[in-house]
Amino acid sequence: xxxxxxxxxxxxxxxxxxxxxxxxxxxxxxxxxxxxxxxxxxxxxxxxxxxxxxxxxxxxxxxxxxxxxxxxxxxxxxxxxxxxxxxxxxxxxxxxxxxxxxxxxxxxxxxxxxxxxxxxxxxxxxxxxxxxxxxxxxxxxxxxxxxxxxxxxxxxxxxxxxxxxxxxxxxxxxxxxxxxxxxxxxxxxxxxxxxxxxxxxxxxxxxxxxxxxxxxxxxxxxxxxxxxxxxxxxxxxxxxxxxxxxxxxxxxxxxxxxxxxxxxxxxxxxxxxxxxxxxxxxxxxxxxxxxxxxxxxxxxxxxxxxxxxxxxxxxxxxxxxxxxxxxxxxxxxxxxxxxxxxxxxxxxxxxxxxxxxxxxxxxxxxxxxxxxxxxxxxxxxxxxxxxxxxxxxxxxxxxxxxxxxxxxxxxxxxxxxxxxxxxxxxxxxxxxxxxxxxxxxxxxxxxxxxxxxxxxxxxxxxxxxxxxxxxxxxxx
Numbered sequence: 001x002x003x004x005x006x007x008x009x010x011x012x013x014x015x016x017x018x019x020x021x022x023x024x025x026x027x028x029x030x031x032x033x034x035x036x037x038x039x040x041x042x043x044x045x046x047x048x049x050x051x052x053x054x055x056x057x058x059x060x061x062x063x064x065x066x067x068x069x070x071x072x073x074x075x076x077x078x079x080x081x082x083x084x085x086x087x088x089x090x091x092x093x094x095x096x097x098x099x100x101x102x103x104x105x106x107x108x109x110x111x112x113x114x115x116x117x118x119x120x121x122x123x124x125x126x127x128x129x130x131x132x133x134x135x136x137x138x139x140x141x142x143x144x145x146x147x148x149x150x151x152x153x154x155x156x157x158x159x160x161x162x163x164x165x166x167x168x169x170x171x172x173x174x175x176x177x178x179x180x181x182x183x184x185x186x187x188x189x190x191x192x193x194x195x196x197x198x199x200x201x202x203x204x205x206x207x208x209x210x211x212x213x214x215x216x217x218x219x220x221x222x223x224x225x226x227x228x229x230x231x232x233x234x235x236x237x238x239x240x241x242x243x244x245x246x247x248x249x250x251x252x253x254x255x256x257x258x259x260x261x262x263x264x265x266x267x268x269x270x271x272x273x274x275x276x277x278x279x280x281x282x283x284x285x286x287x288x289x290x291x292x293x294x295x296x297x298x299x300x301x302x303x304x305x306x307x308x309x310x311x312x313x314x315x316x317x318x319x320x321x322x323x324x325x326x327x328x329x330x331x332x333x334x335x336x337x338x339x340x341x342x343x344x345x346x347x348x349x350x351x352x353x354x355x356x357x358x359x360x361x362x363x364x365x366x367x368x369x370x371x372x373x374x375x376x377x378x379x380x381x382x383x384x385x386x387x388x389x390x391x392x393x394x395x396x397x398x399x400x401x402x403x404x405x406x407x408x409x410x411x412x413x414x415x416x417x418x419x420x421x422x423x424x425x426x427x428x429x430x431x432x433x434x435x436x437x438x439x440x441x442x443x444x445x446x447x448x449x450x451x452x453x454x455x456x457x458x459x460x461x462x463x464x465x466x467x468x469x470x471x472x473x474x475x476x
Contacts, residue, residue, distance in 0.1 A: 018417050018436035019048060019170060025421070026430045041428035047460055048432040050224075050392050052298030052451035057365065060297070060358050062351045063340050066092070070101050070336055082350035092336055101332040107325045109136025109306070113335045117306050120342035125271035133309050135320070136338065138330040140254050140291035140305035145175045146323050147287050147307065150316065151216055151248060152181045161214035163204055163247070165196070167395060167437040167445070169224050172252075182212040187440055190397070193386050194226035198237045205245060217247040222255040222266070225395040225437055225447040227370075227388025229264045235272040243284050251288040254305070257341075258295035260367040261389025270310055286310040292337045295392065296362040298451060304334025362451075366392055369450040369457045376461045382472045392451040395434070398444040404475035416444040422471065427463035 026044050033039060046054075053059060062085065069075040069089035076086050076093075095112040097103035108114070114131045121129035137143035152160040161182040164173065176183050186204035188194040196219070208214045219238065221230045230238075242249050251269040259266045270288055274281050291305030309320065330338075344359075345352040370387075373394050377385045385396045400415050408418040414435035423446075424430050434445030448460065 018414070018420075018433050021417075022048065022420060022424060022430055022433075025424060029424070029428065039428065040426070041463070044424075044428045044430060045456065045460055045463070046430040047449045047452060048430045048447070050294060050298075050449050050451060051300055052362075052392070052449075053300065055449065055452035056456055057298055057362055057451055057453060058358070059299070060355060062345055062355045063297070063299070063337055065351075066340055067333055067336060070333070073099065084345060084349045084351050088340070092339065096332065101336070103332075105329070105332050105335060107329065108321060109134070109330060110332070110335050113339045114306075116339045116343050117308070121268075121270070121308060125268055125274065127271060127274040129270075129308065133312075133317070134306055135309075135324045136304065136306050136330045136335055137324065138305075138334060139293060139303040140252065140289040140307075141171055141175070142303075143289055143305055143307040143324075144172065144250065144252065145179065147250060147320075148175065148179045148181060148216075149323055150320055152179045154213060155180075157211065157213065159212045160216065161208045161212035162216040162218055162250075163201060163208075163214060164218050165220060165223070165226075167225055167434065167439050168218075168220065170436050172218070173438065181216075182208070184208040184212070184214055185438065188223070188226055188228065190386060190440070190443075193389075194223055194228040194395075196228075196230060196234055196238060198241050201238070201241055214245075215248060216250060217242050218250045218252065219269070220252045221269075222259060222390030224252075224255065224391055225393040225432075227386075227391045227393060227395070229259055229261060229266065229389040229391075232265075232267045232272055235267055235269060236276060239269070239273055239276060239280055239284055243280055249284065249286045251286060253288055254291040254294040255391040256290065256295075257297075258363070258366065258392060259390035260363060260370075261387070264389035266390070270308065273310065283311065285312055287312075292334065292341050296359050296366075297337070297341050298362070299334075299337050302331070302334040302337050304330045304338045306338065365452070365454050365457075366450045368454055369452065370394060372454075372457060372461060373448065373450075376465055380465060380468055383468060392449055394448050394450060395437075396446050396448065398434075398446065400444055401472070401475050404471070407475060414444075416446060419444070419471065420446060423464070423467050426470075427467050429460060429463040429467070431464075 030044050065085040066088050076090050093099045095110050114134050117134050118129040118131040159182050161184040162176055163184045163186050166185045166187045184204050186200050189197050205214050256266045287307050287309050289307050292302055293300040345355045377383050382399045398416055405415050408415040416433040416435055420431050420433040432447040439445055
């Protein structure tokens with residue numbers, strides 16, 4: 001008997017994604033270039049996923065100085081480093097057994113770091129946060145999956161359904177499949193800037209009740225890939241809907257530090273929930289997530305985040321702790337980075353000026369890149385894009401001709417995957433096709449990461465524009 005036949009059937013349902021296909025071809029092209037094969041371009045630019053440092057944005061100096069000192073404690077006495085760097089490293093090392101980051105951390109996160117998370121949330125929301133409701137994980141994705149483990153159950157009509165936004169990034173959809181959940185798609189309204197509409201949530205819920213048991217509502221705010229930032233009024237509507245339908249809210253808020261739209265402001269689901277008062281503030285169950293991987297930090301390789309749980313039954317919390325105890329242990333360097341993100345240098349600190357300038361520079365690049373894309377797309381036939389207010393992605397719509405769609409069908413490819421593959425082959429530019437992020441039937445998109453140096457974005461836009469004009473000429 002083949003070992004494959006013994007693999008969990010939910011895991012076997014996970015398919016190779018369109019991104020995997022493009023990523024493999026991009027690596028082949030890089031190899032061909034290194035081997036001297038002549039191309040019309042000198043390198044591959046990958047803006048398909050959120051990898052800011054991989055794209056060339058520089059790490060924040062304070063973060064790396066604190067990490068370096070924690071890795072090599074004699075630097076605590078090196079006066080060439082700012083005093084606040086050395087003091088922060090010393091205080092963090094004191095939290096480690098043997099004052100070494102090579103020792104095991106506490107199971108649910110270093111006590112000092114959980115306290116930093118609690119203080120951050122309390123300051124952000126004006127609502128006291130209990131460290132005992134916070135668990136540190138090796139990334140928000142891992143925390144999301146482990147919360148799903150607690151919630152997903154049953155088969156057939158009793159199988160747990162999770163209301164999931166469309167579009168939505170691929171790894172969450174893969175995670176749902178692996179946990180045996182049913183994805184219940186609700187469509188964000190593109191024409192209104194990718195807004196969340198309660199009427200659509202209700203439609204999706206009612207449609208799902210015929211084949212599963214919808215129990216969870218997954219929200220991404222700010223959106224990925226939509227870039228939409230929910231208003232306070234919108235969040236209140238969603239919370240009322242969740243209360244009415246007894247849905248558990250999973251609020252993915254990893255881009256909360258990356259809001260730049262005019263008149264846009266980030267409101268956490270916890271803050272809005274608490275301000276709504278009883279019965280909402282005491283009954284609606286919520287898990288909210290944050291991470292060092294996203295936004296201006298961009299520390300994707302350090303893998304650390306947190307989940308805060310609100311209004312969960314103590315028995316459920318006990319099981320949550322058990323699930324995380326053997327699955328989600330976050331690395332100490334990741335936890336150090338999380339502590340710095342949530343408790344950065346303050347005015348008057350030696351490192352403040354450099355830190356503030358570096359954050360401003362990253363945010364400026366993201367905002368300027370978004371505007372540059374809007375400027376270029378506005379002059380391109382067959383392509384449109386909604387303005388965005390936050391996050392690090394833009395989701396561009398392709399208005400493809402009948403000839404292009406029929407050509408894709410002949411190749412047995414989704415039209416935007418064909419477009420993305422041709423874009424990669426012809427220009428060395430790798431983007432994410434909308435079909436892997438899910439989209440309304442009959443629409444086609446590509447996703448571009450904004451967290452990249454502005455000079456690289458200019459190259460991205462030059463390649464995209466020149467290819468697009470050739471493509472629509474080839475398929476009028």
